[in-house]
Amino acid sequence: MKNPVIWLLNSLFIILIYYQKVETALYLLPVTLGDTSIDKVLPSYNAEIIREIKHYIVEDIRSARRFLKKVDRDIDIDSLTFYPLNKHTSPESISGYLKPLIDGASMGVISEAGCPAVADPGADVVAIAQRKGLKVVPLVGPSSIILSVMASGFNGQSFAFHGYLPIEPGDRMKKLKMLEQHIYAENQTQLFIETPYRNHKMIEDILHTCRPQTKLCIAANITCEGEFIQTRTVKDWNGRIPDLSKIPCIFLLYK
Numbered sequence: 549m550k551n552p553v554i555w556l557l558n559s560l561f562i563i564l565i566y567y568q569k570v571e572t573a574l575y576l577l578p579v580t581l582g583d584t585s586i587d588k589v590l591p592s593y594n595a596e597i598i599r600e601i602k603h604y605i606v607e608d609i610r611s612a613r614r615f616l617k618k619v620d621r622d623i624d625i626d627s628l629t630f631y632p633l634n635k636h637t638s639p640e641s642i643s644g645y646l647k648p649l650i651d652g653a654s655m656g657v658i659s660e661a662g663c664p665a666v667a668d669p670g671a672d673v674v675a676i677a678q679r680k681g682l683k684v685v686p687l688v689g690p691s692s693i694i695l696s697v698m699a700s701g702f703n704g705q706s707f708a709f710h711g712y713l714p715i716e717p718g719d720r721m722k723k724l725k726m727l728e729q730h731i732y733a734e735n736q737t738q739l740f741i742e743t744p745y746r747n748h749k750m751i752e753d754i755l756h757t758c759r760p761q762t763k764l765c766i767a768a769n770i771t772c773e774g775e776f777i778q779t780r781t782v783k784d785w786n787g788r789i790p791d792l793s794k795i796p797c798i799f800l801l802y803k
Contacts, residue, residue, distance in 0.1 A: 570600040571685070574649055574677045575656045576670065578663045578689020579615050582772035582796065586618055589690045589771050595619050597687065598656065603648040605631045605673050606658045615658060633657075633669050642673050649682055661796070663691045667711050667741075692798050693739060696767035699777045700737070702802035707737035717753070724757045731762065731803045738801045747792040750799065751785070758782045758801065765800040768792055 575597055580589055598619050606612035609630045616623050631645040649655045657664040657673060663686075664670035677684050697704050710727065714720045727738040742750040747768075754764055760783035768776040768790075776790060779800075 570597055570654055571683070572649070572652055572654050573683040573685040574646070574674065575601065575654060576664045576674070576684065576686040577656045577658050578687060578691070579658060579661060580772075581661050581690050581692055581770055584772050590619075591688055594687050594689065597654075599623065601654050601656045602627065603629045603631070603653055603655045604658055605633050605645050605655060605670070607634055607660045607664075607669060608632070611660060612658045633673060635669065637669070637672075639672070643676050645673060646677060646680065646682065649677070650680070661692075663689055666691060666693065667709065690771050692767065692770050692796070695770050696739065696765065696777065696798045696800055697737060699767060700765035700800045700802070701779050702737040702763070702765065702800055703735060704737070706735060707739060707800075710738065710740040712742065713740050713750075720753055721757050724754060727801055728758050728762055731801055735803070739798060741798050744792075744794045744796055747795065747797050748789070751789055751792075754799070754801070755782055755786060761803075763802050765802075766790075766792070766797060767800070768795045768797040770796075770798070 577594060577598065578590065580586065586595075598616060604612060604616075609632055612630060613625050616625060616628070629648075633642065633645070646655070657670045659665075659668045659670055662668075665674045665686075674684055693709050697707055708730070710723075713723045727740070730736050731738055751764075751766070758764070760781060762782050763779055764782055764785055765779040766776065768774075770777070774795075776792075780788070
């Protein structure tokens with residue numbers, strides 16, 4: 549039989565941990581990059597933090613609600629307060645969103661996919677929190693930028709992410725040429741993304757613009773079913789392009 553004193557101490561320790569109050573902060577809460585199991589890409593600690601937060605600044609309220617229910621089906625969604633943060637949100641509104649945090653209540657920031665504040669409007673509210681001297685806590689989660697660099701075989705000590713390239717063909721070609729120059733002049737990996745329905749047009753432009761020996765890594769559906777991450781030279785990609793229609797992709801160039 550177990551020592552009852554030890555059993556009691558262990559039980560008290562577990563209770564104390566469970567009921568320990570979450571430190572008041574602006575928590576940056578990563579989400580899955582697609583229809584992936586929460587357990588596969590997010591640590592359990594994230595769920596513990598989420599259960600304590602009642603105020604969320606989110607890129608999209610509907611998808612944020614779905615994500616929270618995916619984390620814990622017992623969360624009372626209707627008791628939570630959501631503040632939308634997108635390209636239409638005014639700087640004045642964003643600043644006002646932080647009032648609960650200033651008053652002592654923890655808040656969470658949720659993006660549409662991956663890590664908030666990275667290529668994401670969440671950066672605006674984080675910047676305000678930093679200016680106001682409020683505590684900001686980034687939590688661990690999937691980042692397509694970091695994961696693609698890891699899997700590409702490219703330079704991971706010097707890389708640059710450029711978001712979306714210009715849509716106009718002439719401007720896009722100029723941008724691709726400029727990025728390729730950085731590769732050879734600075735030994736720097738170049739990353740960028742495209743709207744999924746324009747993935748094939750992006751690849752065509754890369755193949756027509758970049759040098760045959762330049763390497764292109766295409767990383768699609770990262771951490772999701774059907775994940776595709778392959779690196780080839782521009783020359784070797786010709787005639788071997790996979791069907792990437794409507795699939796989230798990130799593109800990397802290197803020498």
